[in-house]
Amino acid sequence: MATNLRKYIVGLDASVPVRGGMRPYINLDNAASTPPFRSVLEAVDHFSPWYSSVHRGNGLKSRLSTEAYEEARQIVAAFVSANSDERVVIFGKNTTEAINKLSYRLPLKKTDIVLISHLEHHSNDLPWRARATVKRIGLTPEGGIDRADFVALLDKYGGRIKLVAISGASNVTGHIPDIHWFARKAHEAGAQILVDCAQLAAHRPIRIGSLEDPEHLDYIAISGHKMYAPFGTGALIGRRDTFMRSEPEYRGGGTVNLVTPTIVDWAASPDIDEAGSPNVIGAVALARAIKTLEQIGLNTIAEHEAALTRYALTKLKEVPNVTVYGEIEPSYATGRSGVIPFTVGNVPPHLVAAILGFEWGIGVRSGCFCAQPYVMSLLGIDRQTQYRIRYNLLHRRRDLMPGMVRISFGLYNTREEINVLIKALAAISEGKYGGYAVDRANGSYTPIDDTEDLSAYFKI
Numbered sequence: 001m002a003t004n005l006r007k008y009i010v011g012l013d014a015s016v017p018v019r020g021g022m023r024p025y026i027n028l029d030n031a032a033s034t035p036p037f038r039s040v041l042e043a044v045d046h047f048s049p050w051y052s053s054v055h056r057g058n059g060l061k062s063r064l065s066t067e068a069y070e071e072a073r074q075i076v077a078a079f080v081s082a083n084s085d086e087r088v089v090i091f092g093k094n095t096t097e098a099i100n101k102l103s104y105r106l107p108l109k110k111t112d113i114v115l116i117s118h119l120e121h122h123s124n125d126l127p128w129r130a131r132a133t134v135k136r137i138g139l140t141p142e143g144g145i146d147r148a149d150f151v152a153l154l155d156k157y158g159g160r161i162k163l164v165a166i167s168g169a170s171n172v173t174g175h176i177p178d179i180h181w182f183a184r185k186a187h188e189a190g191a192q193i194l195v196d197c198a199q200l201a202a203h204r205p206i207r208i209g210s211l212e213d214p215e216h217l218d219y220i221a222i223s224g225h226k227m228y229a230p231f232g233t234g235a236l237i238g239r240r241d242t243f244m245r246s247e248p249e250y251r252g253g254g255t256v257n258l259v260t261p262t263i264v265d266w267a268a269s270p271d272i273d274e275a276g277s278p279n280v281i282g283a284v285a286l287a288r289a290i291k292t293l294e295q296i297g298l299n300t301i302a303e304h305e306a307a308l309t310r311y312a313l314t315k316l317k318e319v320p321n322v323t324v325y326g327e328i329e330p331s332y333a334t335g336r337s338g339v340i341p342f343t344v345g346n347v348p349p350h351l352v353a354a355i356l357g358f359e360w361g362i363g364v365r366s367g368c369f370c371a372q373p374y375v376m377s378l379l380g381i382d383r384q385t386q387y388r389i390r391y392n393l394l395h396r397r398r399d400l401m402p403g404m405v406r407i408s409f410g411l412y413n414t415r416e417e418i419n420v421l422i423k424a425l426a427a428i429s430e431g432k433y434g435g436y437a438v439d440r441a442n443g444s445y446t447p448i449d450d451t452e453d454l455s456a457y458f459k460i
């Protein structure tokens with residue numbers, strides 16, 4: 001099946017130089033960004049000659065571009081089964097921007113509580129700290145969101161909780177909470193719910209639900225670059241009524257009906273929420289990616305990625321000194337996503353990632369994946385050690401920062417690629433790798449004999 005799915009993606013035939021020769025490039029870093037769909041590049045190519053300003057131009061190209069932009073909005077809405085009477089799709093750069101926007105558009109006071117989980121990406125944590133009081137739902141021993149703690153927090157803080165903001169899938173362990181169960185509980189307590197779907201949208205079907213359904217989601221945030229459409233567009237999909245009140249956080253062109261020296265009459269959302277000229281090509285790219293995901297079928301993708309995850313978890317267990325974090329049971333692969341964090345003995349995670357990249361042609365990520373509280377908990381790092389880490393960072397010793405290595409699957413990855421990874425990790429575990437120099441200030445490792453010239457591959 002994977003061979004079949006590989007045809008949807010560009011760049012999979014790239015060979016890259018590694019120590020001692022060339023190797024096919026293996027991308028196991030899809031949780032950060034996915035490569036583009038072929039269909040997305042074609043859509044951008046076909047659309048570009050017709051591209052022009054949207055909304056305010058009368059020329060054919062402007063009319064066509066406006067239509068394409070608004071069609072993209074409808075495609076995003078349909079992707080999550082959103083009814084446009086109740087819901088609005090607001091385009092923006094990415095999930096981070098979407099969550100920040102929501103944090104401004106919700107009528108929050110500093111004394112209001114936003115309940116987040118302890119596994120959130122910083123993008124679903126820091127915006128709430130700035131606008132409200134954040135309380136954190138604890139973790140289960142496997143690193144999932146602890147439902148009992150959630151219920152206890154709902155009981156404890158009751159009506160003060162205005163929003164529950166959780167991930168649809170963790171970017172660290174691939175944990176997938178039952179978001180509709182959380183939604184029901186949040187609504188029963190009188191709160192709304194945001195689900196950060198950055199790690200879910202390309203891997204599972206999403207249903208936002210009608211507002212009458214007690215399990216509906218109030219808001220969803222997605223990023224195109226994690227959905228095979230790396231053209232700078234993401235979206236916030238949410239309750240229209242929220243965006244009908246108050247004023248936007250960004251003001252300017254496109255957001256108003258009438259402006260006089262003394263009057264500002266705001267336009268309705270989404271216009272009020274998309275100040276300035278939008279990224280039309282990015283919206284077209286995102287919508288085309290959605291159509292391709294639907295064409296392949298999100299259930300097919302989920303099944304394929306679960307099979308890879310099951311295989312990888314089984315194989316990782318066999319590598320000496322490798323510790324996997326989170327829900328490590330291969331039999332649980334269908335209940336989680338294909339994001340797997342691990343460490344290899346005492347080898348620093350950034351060094352493991354460098355060896356995989358420079359010697360095996362494998363792209364992974366290392367560090368704390370913008371989820372430092374979560375990674376530190378999984379690693380069992382106590383508060384005292386956190387102060388020590390802070391001290392180290394102040395003294396420009398990022399190399400001493402703890403972390404993990406993360407692999408994350410896309411729909412095109414294969415078992416053969418996992419086999420190469422396992423071989424590489426076995427070699428690293430046995431200490432079989434070249435010499436590396438560490439840059440203490442930024443924590444990165446490069447081969448001591450490095451002569452890489454990236455401009456040989458691409459130059460603007």
Ligand SMILES: Cc1ncc(COP(=O)(O)O)c(C=O)c1O
Nearest residue numbers: 094095096121123171196198223
């Ligand atoms: C769970 C989660 N939320 C939010 C984000 C932020 O997404 P973006 O960088 O596209 O804004 C990421 C990115 O890795 C993520 O994994």
